[in-house]
Amino acid sequence: MKLRCELLLACGLFLALVLIFWSEALPEDRTLFLRDLSAEIIPVRSFWVRSGGFALWNPYSFFGMPYSANPQNQAFYPFNLFYYFFGAERGLVFYIIFHHFLFVFTLYWALREMGFQREGSFLGAIGFSFGGFFCSLSMLVAVLSTLIWFPLIIIFLIRAGKSHWLKPGLGIGLLIALQVFAGEMEIAGISWLLSLFAILFLPEDIRGHLSVRRIFLALGLGIFFGAILSAFQWLITLEFIPLSNRASGFGLVDALLWSIEPFQLKSFVIPNYILPASRLSLSTSAFWGLGFFSEYSYFLSLYSGIIVLLLALFSMGGVRSWKIWFWVLLAGFALAMSMGNTLPVYKFFYFHIPFFNLFRFPSKFLFLFYFALMMLAVYGWQRIQHKPRRIFGFGVLIIGIGLLLYLIFSRLNLEDSSLGAELIAHKFFLRSSLRVLAFFCLGLGLIFLLGSNMRFWLSAGLGVLCFLDLFFAHRYLNPVIKRDFYRGNSYVQEFNNQKRSLVYPPRIASLSAPSEELSFQWLTDPIELYSRLRDGLENYWSTYFGIADLRAYSLFCLSEVSELGKLLAEDSLSPGVRRLALARSGVEYIYYRDYGFVNLSLSYPRALILYQAKIVKDREQIFRIFSDANFPGLRSVLIEAEDKVAGDKNFAPMSDFARVISYENEKVVIDAEARADGWLLLLDSYYPGWRAFVDGKEVRIYRANGFFRAVKIPAGRHRVIFNYFPESFTRGLLISGIGFFLWLFLFGISFKMGKGRK
Template sequence: MLFGAIQALQIITFEPLLLQCNLWLLAGIALFYLLESGERTNALRRILRVGVVGWMFGLVLAAVQILPTLELIPRAVRGAGFDFDTISSWSMHPIDLVNVVVPHLFGDPYTLDRADYWGESFHRGREGYLVSFFLGAVALLLSILSFLSPRRNLQRTLLGLTLLSLFMAAGEFNPFYRGLSEHVPGISLGRYPSKYFLAGALALAVMVSLGLEVLLIHEARGSRARRGVLAVAFSGLICAALGLGMHAYFQSRPHNLEAWIESMADPKRAAAKNFPVVASQLNQSLRASGIFLGLSSFLVLVSRFWEHPRMSPVLLVSVLAGELIPANLRVVPLMSDRDVEFVPEVITYLTRRGPNEIYRIVQLDSPLQTFSGIWAPNRSWAWRIHFTRMSGQPMYGIMSGLQYAVFYSVDNLNTRDSDELYGRAFRLQGADGLNFLGRLNSRVLLTTSEIPYPGVRVMAVLPTNTDRKLKVYWLEQMSPRAYFVSGVESVHSHKEALERLSQPDFPADRMVILENSGVDTKPGDEGAGNARVLSYQDRRVLCEVDAQKPGYLVLLDSFYPGWQAYVDGKEAQILRANYAFRAVEVPAGKHRVEFSYRPLFFYAGLALSCMGLLFGIVSIFWSGGPNGFKAVLIYLKSRHKKLKAKNGLLA
């Protein structure tokens, strides 16, 4: 049950690569159990039983997430998987292996223009997805000591997990990765292979504990074990001396290190780099690694002379903490809650003085813009987050109170329809692009640039704490959230619907685009009717329609399974309208149309998860253990019999 519950939590997070890492760890544990078991056949049966039952229990527990996800995947950008270029981005470059021992190998990535960072040429022009692979020289030394452990099966299992994680983390630098991504299910759904290294890091952490165990028991294991420990200690001292020697050399000749870094850095970004600072940081990292490696090797060397054998491992753990804690604190950007959890002025303005209607917003600036040309109070990454929110960008989460028509999702978490609308909106130029945004119910446009086209006017100019101001534009021509049309344009494909919606001559105020509806195309009349929204909630929208003739109520909300429509209380069919939105056929006269969200897949998943949870609770309490529910029932029956017998004697 515990195994199934852990799997359910992992499935609910739905991170494909980390789910694979989790499966590897479980397979490693199962392999270790099998190798340690004296009865391999019985052990294999138990592994299969626990695996199958546990996974079934985990799938049932996670059904509340799985079923809606299965409904979403065919409609999501990620549903078709990624191409190899996207899958393999942010792979672990071979030089990142040096970062395992040397902290801050590439410098500080948390600056706006990355002036103190030089690793772009190894990570496709950006910082590494895993900003640091650093485990430390002390951890590496103890991991090597684990090879002297008598726990051969555990050590080999952990080593296999580590090598597998490195093999997969290499991504595009692994000649077999392309074939694996094309033929192994699940790999193409995830991105950033460097995340595979997390499984190896966990395996190495366990190997560190084995290395500490070796120091506790090597004296009792004879001369061969002692010689192995001494060999590791002397090797560590030699490597530490080499590292400190390199530090001393570059300390006296810093220009040599600067020149080497400059030759390895991306030449397109060389002008913005502060190479003296980068070289100084790298040289300090070499010194720190050399000192900690030398100190830990010395402690291992003298461990045999300690009166108390536990003293050396305790000191080594202290040295390990001294190496890891300061180095890892430096790779965390200095941000506080105030950098993120604040109400930007644009939200305050739109809430108090914005349009008195239901509308959407479009941020026209690229969320991936460079910040090298922006004046800012400082160059920290925290300020970048601050600027992004001040300028109304939804990149770090849609801000409270705002509804965006289209936006860029760096993690491809949007639907295909949304992604296509975003791409089409920014491919159209000038007035055509503004007209298209208006058809998406976009009233407000945000940008730090000028919009030199008619049909927009500036509502406000707001500060961003930089030399750039955020301009809030009002788009004059906008389709309301709900409106009535009497005309229909019938198309035969989804692509054709988008093309027609994008054309400037499409009369969106009189006609609606319907796909494969079986309805013939007919022109619409102006003033054929009107509609207004009476109530707008997340799961319920109520509209009132006054139609002079039969037609369609168009609601510019996403067409998605789970929504049901009712015209005057009678269920009506929801049609896919204007490529990505909804429409309901309405007869002439006054009517009320209600849209209600009742996601069948979610409720089915919730029911399964509740049944699974109830089954787990009953199974735990019904177990035959000393504290199980079954034992409690047996105890109560025995007490009842004793009381009954006692009452009989008294009578």
């Protein structure tokens, strides 16, 4: 069968499998909600859609926050078009299905290009793409979007090694640019390394025909063009990092979050027993959490599939080549790295490798582990060479069928009041273990029943078993919910109806509930948990509803977020002074999910004119003065500057309100009428990249009151415009534009070279 026809058939088959796997999410009224999906992804993507598909600044986060500078927002990732055309809720479903299909298909293609048999490539692609690691990525969208381009990088590297390296290198450049836009550079870096490993440790009959020099030239060219084409992303990110909470990297405690613990290792072999969250009754919904008997890891499932493990064991039989040993050692190294809290390997790298402190979450090294395991499984398939042993195979097959029939006809009645939580958890573990044992027996029985004489039927049978094993383990891993879940509670709906006509979004400070109410527990109803997060406006929920909230920010945010948190947490501050500090920051309402929105008296308007400025060079001192109850915030502004920009006045009149005419993401227009020379204070975040114009003339923006923007204005009436279009972004666009034309030029040359060779 020619490769092109084979790939077309594989494309149709994999598309069918992916649609079967995601069948519960296909109805029009369904969407997803677990973990970051409802807490961050859908709210942030809905903001991006409301912004017309382009946003550099997010005014709903904190006092305003760079949007596109945070790479995990994927502001320039082209496949965000799914959100744009279908809306954030439904677009997410299509986004995940598309990426899942693209990965399983290109992984199969990559394995075929690597010289593996059709059947082994099929089993490897099924095992990796429906295993716990990859299925967990459907809740970690940035990781998913970065990782799925990795098989295509392998394909282009092999093509470069076989012939001319220019065209594949240019293709790799596009893929690396997509990885940069996808937002997970740690995963991107691992994928480049893993691509080289996959090429350098190919089977001898393929490896001998490849030029290592051309492979490295193609990868180098790809990294170069990937950096050039994505310059407008990483330049604004590099500008953001020194001003963020990641300026000095991650501390060891933060870096070691989401390590694999020893007791979780059993989940590599025995999957969590996951119930369909949306189908459970009120009396049984909390039992959903009991199925996670290894607690909740960064990747919600660690199960690799018993058929994959079985085939990997076959790779260890007979004469073991050094390639097999390489993948075994790589799997062991990756597992040791992922156990950062328990084993010293990750800590050694953290303290001795430069810039390694920018890498967080040891669990991400499981990418290496599961790929190495897949490679062992593919090699294992090629080592099945024995003749059929039908009596033994048939006997083992019967045991597997018997176990499956037992599981089908002995259903667990969760409504039985005599069953306690511990007993139910034990039964879940037992049923999961029996299911794995059943598929193990079925797989082993097929291998011995058919042997190597009937490889097509053996591969078809193992493929079906591999898919069914992983389907039953993971089909409810990312549960579905009806779209009306994304409606706000009555407080939010009423508030939005009242404030719909305002020029700028109202600013609130939402109060967080106790942490135990907002995290997974042993007994957890996920729908109830995420309903609490929604109703409490946790994470980015306020952004989804178009409300500006001080607590709406991600783990990658401005350093001022922690500075404000410390300021408000000072023991010396009374509750009244804390409320005063919030009012001085333009906060209009306090929100708590059980009481709704409470008006904050004496809240400052978003823009006001002050006639006295106090120059303070130390920001800590500014925070102390700003939070002092005696600070005359309606008469004076604190300016952080080295040079003398204004003198203190013995007496200053009360401030005047300035009228906000227009308030967009990257542009704020204000009408200000000053009685004398003074300062226009805008209670939005100070950040480089903002430019101010008074009556069309550009003026300097000063950091005011520690967090905000201020400009000097003369007496009289003025039109003041704040624009956000940072120079770093402009430079990036210029570099990327030139790079794109260079890419097109070289692609044309490579195309002509290809035609000439033909």
